[in-house]
Amino acid sequence: MKDQCAAYWRDYLALIDVAEENERLRDDLRRARNYANLVAEDRAELERLRKLLQLEALHxxxxxxxxxxxxxxxxxxxxxxxxxxxxxxxxxxxxxxxxxxxxxxxxxxxxxxxxxxxxxxxxxxxxxxxxxxxxxxxxxxxxxxxxxxxxxxxxxxxxxxxxxxxxxxxxxxxxxxxxxxxxxxxxxxxxxxxxxxxxxxxxxxxxxxxxxxxxxxRRTGSGPPLLDPLPDPSEMFPPQPPSENGQEPAPSTDGEPAVAQHNGTTRQNAPDADGAFGRSGP
Amino acid sequence: MKRAGRILWWATFIAGALIVQQSIPGIDALTPGFLLSLQERRPRQSFWLFVFFVLIQEGSGSLAFGSALLWYGGQAVLFHVSLRYFVADSLLFVLMLSAALGAYHGFLVWFMCIVQKAPVYFFTLTRESLLQATIIPLIWGLAFFSRPKNSFRTV
Known part of the structure; x- marks a missing residue:
């Protein structure tokens, strides 16, 4: 008899508020999910803006x-x-x-x-x-x-x-x-x-x-480069095969390849090891 | 006392002193050993202890290089100057030398901080100088009575 009363109390009377509590927890969960979505959206926006502004994230x-x-x-x-x-x-x-x-x-x-x-x-x-x-x-x-x-x-x-x-x-x-x-x-x-x-x-x-x-x-340089490094000119202008009479091909008369060949620094706008500009190469 | 025994004694002393230094920051627990070596009138032993102690204190300190040299060098000078007026083996001598070394510790840290343009914490410095002056005779007493009497050379 005592066990039956205890079971009745445990299985019915004590669970009267459970439905209400369950509903409240579902509401909380719904709100938390909405908040998490907003935070994820903000996070993605932050990543995009950082990338746009080229800011270095703390982490x-x-x-x-x-x-x-x-x-x-x-x-x-x-x-x-x-x-x-x-x-x-x-x-x-x-x-x-x-x-x-x-x-x-x-x-x-x-x-x-x-x-x-x-x-x-x-x-x-x-x-x-x-x-x-x-x-x-x-x-x-x-x-x-x-x-x-x-x-x-x-x-x-x-x-x-x-x-x-x-x-x-x-x-x-x-x-x-x-x-x-x-x-x-x-x-x-x-x-x-x-x-x-x-x-x-x-x-x-x-x-x-x-x-x-x-x-x-660790100390870092000035952050990511402001410009994408230029591709290697040797890839843009592959060496031409020697002419039939054995002479070297004449240098091109337009500006860019000549700079690439005579200057020795093939990527003038590329950052050096410290990520800084204008200091690389002789 | 044989050489191996002396080395073992000094190794034990240094280990114990470093444990004391670890538990009380800002004080030098090796100084009583150096004074004891000077009292034993063993220049070679004192020289090696001087080198070893300087290396330990310079490496663990935050002041510019040279402060430990001045600290132990000053001790040697103070000891030899005091020998002219006092008997080196007496407790009074050690007490007076401890007081002088406490003051010297405060002056030296203050001086080195000024030289390297670092701030001086007078409260901490005064407390550690007093602590240094107090702890020297205590450790010296322990070391003196645990040291075999035949270690002392007479002049």
């Missing part, structure tokens, strides 16, 4: 991983640094940006062949050009000598619209970090004492004390 920046092998160590370690197991032979040259999937970690301060010292974002000697994500307020972020997990945002104008809670991202103006990498969250904004600038404090997004692996971003 397309070549990077390589490195392991943290030592923390600040010894009397000569005057700055907030750590050591990674990649050096300049691996591509970790001085100034190389160091990030994780959460945000900026620092940059390479000095490099050995197979190890490098990374200056952390929280070091007071670290400087990075940033911009706030919502109000687009520019500033220079630097570490704080007082607290380990506090950043200071310098040179913020008094009339800036920056508010606590805004995310600071790299502005890309320093030429090393790509634009849009998260740096920290604004924690306080106060008027500066006897200063032309606001006093802005932030908290880094990275927990620097728990880092084990980092990503090091």
């Amino acid at each position: 397309e920046r070549p990077a390589f991983a490195a392991r943290v092998i030592a923390w600040r160590f010894g009397p000569q370690a005057a700055h907030n640094t750590f050591t990674v197991n990649k050096g300049y032979l691996d591509g970790a040259i001085v100034g190389t940006p160091v990030v994780t999937n959460s945000g900026v970690v620092g940059r390479v301060l000095r490099a050995a062949p197979h190890a490098a010292t990374v200056l952390m974002l929280t070091d007071p000697g670290f400087r990075l050009a940033v911009v706030s994500q919502q109000s687009r307020t520019p500033g220079i972020v630097t570490g704080s000598s007082g607290e380990a997990r506090r950043l200071e945002l310098a040179y913020v104008a008094q009339n800036a619209q920056i508010v606590p809670g805004e995310v600071l991202i790299t502005s890309g103006l320093d030429g090393a970090f790509p634009k849009g990498v998260p740096v920290g969250i604004v924690t306080s904004v106060t008027p500066g004492n006897e200063s032309l600038f606001l006093q802005v404090h932030a908290q880094p997004l990275i927990d620097h004390e728990r880092l084990e692996e980092v990503l090091m971003l």
Whole structure:
């Protein structure tokens, strides 16, 4: 009898709201699918616009991983640094940006062949050009000598619209970090004492004390070429067979093949290894 | 003490000192060993320790090259200057030398930061200088009493 009552309760009475809940979940799913479609459409549009404008996507920046092998160590370690197991032979040259999937970690301060010292974002000697994500307020972020997990945002104008809670991202103006990498969250904004600038404090997004692996971003050139490389003239103008009397064929009188033959640089508009123009060839 | 025993003792000391350095950032735990070697009046041993310690500290530091040379070189100079006025094996000598080395540590880091135009963190620097001055006699005491007495040479 007791089991029957329990089964009746479990199979009928307790399921009264299930139909309603099911309908609500179907609505949620429908809305989520619509949202996903919109996001996919926006994503495709973004890809097209990027391609059109020849902008470099953030995630397309070549990077390589490195392991943290030592923390600040010894009397000569005057700055907030750590050591990674990649050096300049691996591509970790001085100034190389160091990030994780959460945000900026620092940059390479000095490099050995197979190890490098990374200056952390929280070091007071670290400087990075940033911009706030919502109000687009520019500033220079630097570490704080007082607290380990506090950043200071310098040179913020008094009339800036920056508010606590805004995310600071790299502005890309320093030429090393790509634009849009998260740096920290604004924690306080106060008027500066006897200063032309606001006093802005932030908290880094990275927990620097728990880092084990980092990503090091390779420096890239100026992005994709503005013009498609010209095809190889030897393909456009295949060498003519020698004439019957054994003489070399006379150079063409029109401009392009002559340039291709005499200049020695067959692709003048093609980018060089760095992706830059006008510097290739003698 | 035989040569192999001495090498083993120094290897153990260096390993222990590096563990201490790892757990307390900013201080030098190898310095008491260098002072002990200077007190033993073994120039050859002191020279090799000097080279080895300089390589370790220069490689792990973030200051420009030369700061570890000045650090251990300054210790040797300070030690020999102090020998003119104090008995080298006394605890008072070590305490005074530790205090002087703590101050020297602060000055040297400040100087090297100024030279390479890096910011100086006075609070951290003062704290680490005091810590350095405190930790030298402690490690020196452990090393001194664990070292065989026949290691010391008399002049």
